[in-house]
Amino acid sequence: MTATLSTEAAAARIAPYIRRTPLLRAEADGRPVVFKLEHLQRTGSFKxxxxxxxxxxxxxxxxxxxxxxxxxxxxxxxxxxxxxxxxxxxxxxxxxxxxxxxxxxxxxxxxxxxxxxxxxxxxxxxxxxxxxxxxVEAYNDPTVIAGQGTVAAEIVEDAPDVDAIAVAVGGGGLVAGTALGSGGRLTVAVEPERCACLHEAIEAGHPVDAEVNSVAASALGATRVGEAPFAVLSSHNVESVLVSEAELLAARDRLWEEFRLAVEPAAAVPFAAFLAGRVPGALPCILLCGANSDWTP
The missing domain is CATH 3.40.50.1100 (Rossmann fold)
Incomplete structure (x- = not known):
């Protein structure tokens, strides 16, 4: 399993086909922040x-x-x-x-x-x-986790001064990959309050079935965190955080109004946690994971 969890090997394997998405250094509410613009990836998400x-x-x-x-x-x-x-x-x-x-x-x-x-x-x-x-598993597979981890590896390479990476959680593939690729930095796993399978798994000590009721459910709507990502997360520096529906929607709107970053609700979840003061670190990175929403004028 160790070989299949190599983010370095995954990065080399997929490099001919993906975009290396950019970073945006900014400030919000008087705090410095780095955005990883993964919503600009081909297909509109990190997946x-x-x-x-x-x-x-x-x-x-x-x-x-x-x-x-x-x-x-x-x-x-x-x-x-x-x-x-x-x-x-x-x-x-x-x-x-x-x-x-x-x-x-x-x-x-x-x-x-x-x-x-x-x-x-x-x-x-x-x-x-x-x-x-x-x-092809969505998240409960070591090769998928390693592929998702290439996002965090890019963040660390392009902004080594980042000391925490905040990411939305669905079934756990991206957050587990982030933990693998972060170089030991804190991974902040953020979920909507009523769509929180990882948070409930951490409380139970193992994956359990959880409620799925959120505007972000189409992207984050796994009823149970995957066994493979949970095993990774259990041995890495990870902090679990929850946000409300109102907070994540306000964060999505602010990303557009203040930074002109158009993302789907799930991608705004970690920024909501940042705005609420729940993401520690002197320079955290907010991973904007997707933008597959239909926007109408």
């Missing part, structure tokens, strides 16, 4: 990193199957297209139409199954249980 690292590791399948609340599906569809592989993406019926459209535009077959991500995942695993097919 392409993990999807590519997964598909570029191990035997080449004949076709790809996955389940997603949206961003992972867009990433897998795009990664499959890059590698010339057919892909099928199962989504819950609650998937935002903009994300569903982008999955199909990337060339994948889209199938709606159930009202929750867990329902779509169950249907996708069944469909992938045939010769030649491969299921």
């Amino acid at each position: 392409l990193r993990g999807a590519l690292n997964s598909l570029l590791t191990g035997p080449r399948p004949e076709r790809i199957v996955t389940a997603s609340g949206g961003n992972h599906g867009i990433a897998v569809a795009t990664a499959a297209a890059i590698l010339g592989l057919p892909a099928t993406v199962f989504v819950p019926t609650t998937v935002p139409e903009g994300k569903a459209r982008r999955i199909e535009e990337a060339g994948a077959r889209l199938i709606r199954a159930g009202d929750r991500y867990a329902d779509a995942a169950a249907a996708a695993h069944e469909a992938a249980d045939v010769p030649g097919a491969r299921y």
Whole structure:
């Protein structure tokens, strides 16, 4: 498992296909802050990193199957297209139409199954249980975690003075990758109050089922943190923080009004924690993870 958790190997593997997204040094409420503009990544989120690292590791399948609340599906569809592989993406019926459209535009077959991500995942695993097919995990896979960790590795290389990295948490792949790639810096794991599977797992001492009820649920709506990311997080310097719906929406609006950074609600979650004074550090980095929302004038 150690080899598959190498962010250095993952970075070299996926480099030909991704963007090295920029940093923005700024100030908010009198405090210096660094934004990692990962919402400018191809596919509109960090998810392409993990999807590519997964598909570029191990035997080449004949076709790809996955389940997603949206961003992972867009990433897998795009990664499959890059590698010339057919892909099928199962989504819950609650998937935002903009994300569903982008999955199909990337060339994948889209199938709606159930009202929750867990329902779509169950249907996708069944469909992938045939010769030649491969299921690509959204977060509970060491190769996916390592791919996501390349974001933090870039932050550390480009801003070594950053002393904490704040990141939104869904199933745990990005936050676990951040812990791996942060060079020992504090990882601040931020979740909405009613969409907090990692926070509840930490309290219980192991992954448990959690409520999913947030405007950010299409990106952060895992009912249970993955076993693989939880194992990583249990042995790294991680602090769990919660924010309210009002705080995350206000943070999203402020990112646009003050910095002209247009992100989806999930990406504003760590900035909400920063604004509320819940992100420590002399120079924290706020990882803006995605921008797959439809904006209307």
